[in-house]
Amino acid sequence: MTLKFYNTLTKQKQTFEPIDDKNVRMYVCGPTVYDYAHIGNARPIIVFDVLFRLLRHTYGADHVTYVRNITDVDDKINARADKEGISIAEVTKRTTDQFHKDIKALGVLEPTVEPRATDHIKEMIEMNKTLIEKGHAYVAEGHVLFSVPSMRDYGRLSNRTLDEMIAGARVEVASYKKDPTDFVLWKPSSGNEPGWESPWGFGRPGWHIECSAMSEKYLGKTFDIHGGGIDLTFPHHENEIAQSRCAHGTDHMANLWMHNGFLQVEGEKMSKSLGNFITINELLEKWPGDVLRLNMLRTQYRQPIDWTENGLDESYDALKTWYSRCEFGKANELDETVFNALADDLNTPKMIAALHQLKGDGLAGSLKALGFTGNLDDPRLNSLDETAIQALITARNQARADKNWAESDRVRDELDVMGVVLKDGPDGTSWEAKR
């Protein structure tokens, strides 16, 4: 029952040994709630949900604490509220609600705690105070800045040295920074920017400090796993480590750092300018959540994934086959072959191969434990008139019984135009929505 994971910190796959196997602790960076979540945002959510499930299976559901935050203070949110002429609170509420709805449809469990940044300003201010006291941060023009040179081994996670960073710095350096690599812990707010009173004046926190403050509150000064997208490795996670370690005087923050790879759409980087920006919400209008979930897991989490229509078709077919081979019921245990695949650095392609070899309760139990619902109903079904469809099918079967093939085919074509595909089996005729 050993789990092995690739650790970004050590650049190797290693055996997972929790600090306390009665309370395995994991933190994952959640969304910044300024816009609908896109399919790229869904990747870490799904990947670490699978990890959460694996940990619960291994150590017991009551022995895993999973924290996934909501970042509800950020300049992107301010910009969005400005643009739409609504309040910041409206933006974050609307976006957060939609986010919850989206990921629920993807079969994602709720984390143990889902802290919001704005509920933890006090903790962030305290941490900043500590960093200043210990000489790791300083105040300048209403800002609090982290002094990167004050930390000897800054850069271990992203594997870069201070010299490299200074040499590679391409951004214009703000005049109040003592060192170009220093980053913001607190910044002043004015006008209609959100802000809170602090020892350094009215202002708001920098991005990185929130995760340090919230992870400490719910998981302690050190914990087991920290996850997120690979783009967060630098600077976000590097800076979290700097803040937490320097504030607490510890030699590590999390033992294991896991990062999921990026997602492309039909071979191209997803971006608004290319017009291939897909939200979870949009996909759910056409595809059942189970299909999106499986499609995300067809690629091992560290590899880049190419999100394609063809892939979704294949995922749909695979699920259809599996669901025809089993009955979702009481069984909810992972089959050993499925577990073993996941235990090897979340090898989900291997897991899928294992699922293809299963049937009955072993298959149903594994699928259920993995977060699949067994429901492949087309989300667009509601718009189709089931009574009319049934009437047409009955009419067609009468025509077939009369060997009136012309009429039978005509009805089938009529249904086809309605978006209904027929399947004649030994037990009669069934139908599904055309994709």
Next chain:
RNA sequence: GGCCUCGUGGCGGAGUGGCUACGCAGCGGAUUGCAAAUCCGUGUACUCCAGUUCGAUUCUGGACGAGGCCUCCA
């Protein structure tokens, strides 16, 4: 320029120093009024060049190629 990840059949995607997954598509067959669906069977691959080795897709070095980060993007 620096750092990281990776190059497996038509496609997706595991894995291994010799026995070469799995899925999809294709092809052949069964079934079907005809399709679809379903079932059975089946071919095809390890980027290139050196080296180590009895033997490398798997190890080492190099070349070429792809993607990412270095800009508060998951």
